[in-house]
Amino acid sequence: xxxxxxxxxxxxxxxxxxxxxxxxxxxxxxxxxxxxxxxxxxxxxxxxxxxxxxxxxxxxxxxxxxxxxxxxxxxxxxxxxxxxxxxxxxxxxxxxxxxxxxxxxxxxxxxxxxxxxxxxxxxxxxxxxxxxxxxxxxxxxxxxxxxxxxxxxxxxxxxxxxxxxxxxxxxxxxxxxxxxxxxxxxxxxxxxxxxxxxxxxxxxxxxxxxxxxxxxxxxxxxxxxxxxxxxxxxxxxxxxxxxxxxxxxxxxxxxxxxxxxxxxxxxxxxxxxxxxxxxxxxxxxxxxxxxxxxxxxxxxxxxxxxxxxxxxxxxxxxxxxxxxxxxxxxxxxxxxxxxxxxxxxxxxxxxxxxxxxxxxxxxxxxxxxxxxxxxxxxxxxxxxxxxxxxxxxxxxxxxxxxxxxxxxxxxxxxxxxxxxxxx
Numbered sequence: 001x002x003x004x005x006x007x008x009x010x011x012x013x014x015x016x017x018x019x020x021x022x023x024x025x026x027x028x029x030x031x032x033x034x035x036x037x038x039x040x041x042x043x044x045x046x047x048x049x050x051x052x053x054x055x056x057x058x059x060x061x062x063x064x065x066x067x068x069x070x071x072x073x074x075x076x077x078x079x080x081x082x083x084x085x086x087x088x089x090x091x092x093x094x095x096x097x098x099x100x101x102x103x104x105x106x107x108x109x110x111x112x113x114x115x116x117x118x119x120x121x122x123x124x125x126x127x128x129x130x131x132x133x134x135x136x137x138x139x140x141x142x143x144x145x146x147x148x149x150x151x152x153x154x155x156x157x158x159x160x161x162x163x164x165x166x167x168x169x170x171x172x173x174x175x176x177x178x179x180x181x182x183x184x185x186x187x188x189x190x191x192x193x194x195x196x197x198x199x200x201x202x203x204x205x206x207x208x209x210x211x212x213x214x215x216x217x218x219x220x221x222x223x224x225x226x227x228x229x230x231x232x233x234x235x236x237x238x239x240x241x242x243x244x245x246x247x248x249x250x251x252x253x254x255x256x257x258x259x260x261x262x263x264x265x266x267x268x269x270x271x272x273x274x275x276x277x278x279x280x281x282x283x284x285x286x287x288x289x290x291x292x293x294x295x296x297x298x299x300x301x302x303x304x305x306x307x308x309x310x311x312x313x314x315x316x317x318x319x320x321x322x323x324x325x326x327x328x329x330x331x332x333x334x335x336x337x338x339x340x341x342x343x344x345x346x347x348x349x350x351x352x353x354x355x356x357x358x359x360x361x362x363x364x365x366x367x368x369x370x371x372x373x374x375x376x377x378x379x380x381x382x383x384x385x386x387x388x389x390x391x392x393x394x395x396x397x398x399x400x401x402x403x404x405x406x407x408x409x410x411x412x413x414x415x416x417x418x419x420x421x422x423x
Contacts, residue, residue, distance in 0.1 A: 028207050
């Protein structure tokens with residue numbers, strides 16, 4: 001399990017989190033760069049995350065980069081971008097064997113220096129990123145955005161999000177749009193990169209078996225950040241009471257209908273009631289023992305797939321079902337009925353026990369995997385949740401049926417999306 005967690009402010013807006021665990025023989029470094037989710041820069045951030053980890057001025061080719069990582073005992077470095085509510089997070093992660101396990105005390109400093117080079121010393125050609133690498137990553141990102149519609153399940157959910165949040169930043173996809181990506185040049189991306197380094201709030205998280213004071217000193221000495229005022233991304237607005245239910249339909253070349261339903265949870269993650277609301281969504285639509293699975297799929301045979309999932313940052317609930325085209329009406333009606341059943345208190349002791357067991361089992365497995373735990377830790381940190389797993393599990397076990405009922409009463413249906421087949 002986790003032995004100790006320490007937190008430091010390196011400079012205003014740049015924080016260091018040290019998570020010590022003797023369970024791991026590798027050390028995982030995570031650099032999380034917070035940006036606002038907005039139309040002006042979402043595509044820039046997505047492309048930047050593809051470019052920043054490929055080469056540097058020190059290792060100007062991908063072959064040299066690979067050789068350098070191999071010399072660091074097979075270290076791995078990856079960069080990507082994720083949407084956290086209405087924040088867009090550029091993430092750089094590096095995993096390397098712990099110094100004591102390879103008998104080389106210098107490996108920690110070398111790893112952090114390598115990470116610093118990725119952040120602060122990119123390969124620049126004529127005032128912009130390496131044009132050949134840039135074009136390859138740009139085409140790859142465009143291709144991924146264009147392929148979003150090919151995943152019809154995901155497209156139905158995305159369409160639901162975009163329509164229920166049409167006047168909110170949350171509607172924006174984390175990769176942006178093809179038109180915006182096409183307009184980016186090596187020079188404009190480099191200009192944006194410089195702004196990102198100087199103005200973003202940053203969290204550096206290190207998890208592994210190390211001496212905290214030694215690790216802190218290595219980070220301070222080898223990982224450099226600009227000093228100055230950094231932006232604070234505002235908290236999402238999550239309370240929303242729809243005047244009416246939005247309905248959206250699209251026609252696609254599909255053999256099975258896709259149904260997505262978006263609910264406003266209307267409870268912020270800072271509230272003690274949020275965990276009750278989240279547990280209610282598990283009772284509703286997580287796994288084969290959930291209400292939706294047992295009623296909509298097994299009893300009525302209306303769908304092939306059905307599930308519910310919550311976004312903690314935006315406090316919304318998404319429900320998805322794959323249904324026959326002539327079953328839309330009945331499937332919608334039954335899904336709404338199961339949500340209303342939660343509000344009425346139709347929750348058995350067995351349903352609550354199974355939901356608790358499922359969530360606790362998932363949490364207990366987190367500490368077995370560094371990447372899973374660092375993601376859990378950062379999500380909990382951002383939302384003010386319990387960082388200690390045992391405390392969190394204790395809080396889950398203390399929940400009672402009435403807690404879920406009172407939380408579910410806040411749920412409000414906002415948007416329904418149907419993807420239908422062509423005539």
